[in-house]
Amino acid sequence: MIKFLKLYEKIGIFIFFVLGSIFLSIASPNFLRGDTILNIVAQGTYGAVVGFGMTLAITSGGFDLSVDAVMALTSVFISILIPLIGIPFAILISLIVASFVGMVNGLIITKLRVSPLITTLAMMTIIRGVALIVAGGKQIVIQQKLFMEVGTGKTLGVPNPIYIMIVLFAVFYFLLYHTAFGRHVSAVGSNESAAKISGLKVDLIKIFVFVIVSFTAGVAGTIRTSQTLIGIPTMSPGFVLVAITVTILGGTSLAGGRGNLWGTLFAGVFISMIYYGLNLIGVQIFYQMLSVGIVLLFALFIDGVRSRYLETMRAKGIKV
């Protein structure tokens, strides 16, 4: 049992992933076709990309509820800026704006000592409001068709968002496991007081983490905007739930200190598989929210069972 739970923490999502694939390949003859699979993976990129950021935040002991609002803000900025300064600069400036929101989050949390939950909850509505104000309350159509390449174009037959996801995965993997910064993030999430006593710049680390989460939200917002060519101030309400689900389902402990990026990657695609499966059995699109909620509940349940079980074992003096 102990071995199983420890293994689950590492590769649990992978098991779901395989089971899901087997199920879908039996249920749908179309599933095992290359473009179907690529399509599912491409649809999983939002969850995975924001999930990477969220994984970092939760590893640091934090939490960011404002990501879907940041996606919307990015979407609005891009659609306004593209006609003014061109596509590359519009993307760049919008991502900077997104990151700036993260910095504000981080500053409020570290300098004003407000809890991440409250801060980002408030920022979620504030940023959503800003997005609506900047957009004048309406959707903004983008005329430059070229921008569509970002989210819907293909390179060598593979949708571009998948490349973006893979590159970000590599960057995050490196960041979390092979840099001093990543080690510091884990330390802060594991025991903040101990990190402080060890001379780590805890506040700065936290601010960086929130900047990075918002940046990933900006990337996800950019991809989604490009797919519709519309700047949408009401984009993706409740998407934060997906990001958190992906992170927890992937095996990152809600208690902080341990991030599992591989898990986040697979969980992102797994959520997309669920959507595909629901589509397959003809369930309407708005049931997707419900399904994500159920998966989140399940992931939290397993997370709780695991930590309680290991705790009990330890209390009984058993080596785990």
Place this chain on the structure above:
Amino acid sequence: MHDRELLRLENVTKIFPGVVAVDGVDFDMNRGEVHALVGENGAGKSTLIKILGGIYQPDSGRIIFEDQDVVFYSTHQSQESGISVIYQEFNLIPDLSVAENIFIGREPKRILNRFINWKKINSDAQVVLDRLDVQIDPSEFISELPVAERQMVEIAKALSIESKLIIMDEPTATLTEKEVRKLFEIIDGLRNEGVSIIYISHRLEEAFELSDRITVLRDGKKIGTRISANTTEGEIIEMMVGKVVKSYFSGERRASEERDVIMEVKNYSIADHVDDVSFKLYKGEILGFAGILGSGVHHLLKSLYGAIPRKSGEIFFEGKPVRIDTVRDSIRLGFGYVTEDRKNTGILPDMSVLHNVTIIIIKMLTFFRGLFIKDAREKESFERIRGRLNIRFTEPGQKIIYLSGGNQQKVVIGRTLITDCRVLILQEPTRGIDVGAKAEIHRIMRELANQGISIIMTSSELPELVNLPDRCIVLYKGHIAAEFTKDTMDEEKLVAAQIGQKVGDISGESL
């Protein structure tokens, strides 16, 4: 004799998957007896008392309580029979009042037996607290009480149940010397009333002072029971560790004045805690600081490390004036710090042994300012520290929480040594560590000092303060009350100085 017997365990065994926690233990208690239960961590003490407390049930063996065969299936059942256990971790609810906690689950009711009779619960609680002679307001919330008073509330709760047997697990770990005295009086009183007490403690001298008999457990087995008056600490320690510990405090102590001064602290003050303290720290010495709660020792040590700000004062390091305003300042100067609360401010519980040791210097072990951790160099630095401290673990990737307290402490000390620290500040270096590991930590401290590292330490365990440091400074209410050298150090004088007895009355060097 037999009618005095309250409790007897015969051949009690408890097995958890992969480990025999309690292995065929026989044990007996008389009415009105104080029986000390000692053993290193993992010896089976906790499991044994949890069996008596109804948390675990034995796999085999008999429990005879008041001449009846019993097995307790719940805490409630064990309490009904007249056993109460005061666990090391408190079982008080912080957001309820003292009175509510004392009578929880047994609140006096009124009106159809549905509503709590507040008047009665508070007055009943007052009666119990008066019996203990403690000044605690029954209507106060637990969360507002200091730890020592919470301990007293736990005891009051046990008393209010009219227990025949009270089991205390490390009750003095969080108490000051004065409160310990108070507790001992209470235990004596209980003994005279015919209440039996099982007393578990790491502090052997307490066991000797209090108990009628001492039972030693090791690896789940009972090693033996001795009448306290007829045995020695040496014998008990030998029974506990299974081998002869040559000297509890090893190493040669030297007079500090023969060495160079590495640091001088002048007129150091911390708001509300420390007032105008000056002292010198010599190279390669172990300097002890003694003081009861409120003496300022804890704050002084923490402030020297830069973790809390000072109000005024100067620090000279190797003759040059330095500023220590932050933890980073002091680390840069070569300071290391080990906290008194290993679990909450020491270890990084989710991380491996390796990462716990290297966290402070990880940035130095990279290419390009923080990018690309050099795994090989990290391992190498770690191995050096590991060899120096003899840390035991299965692999460097093992999570630190799975190590014993002693090994965890070595990891935390290792974290400071890896920075090539030259001044090591240790708060409670051996708290919550078993006897064998304690001796090892003491040996390590002496070795480090011999290598030229200057150590500043404090401890709530008197023998540690009396026997380990080369010098010991006593603080009382933020002032230096006395200083002892290795020749003038003496347990009684140290205690006297700590509780503020006039310097002239004790033959320590007055300042």
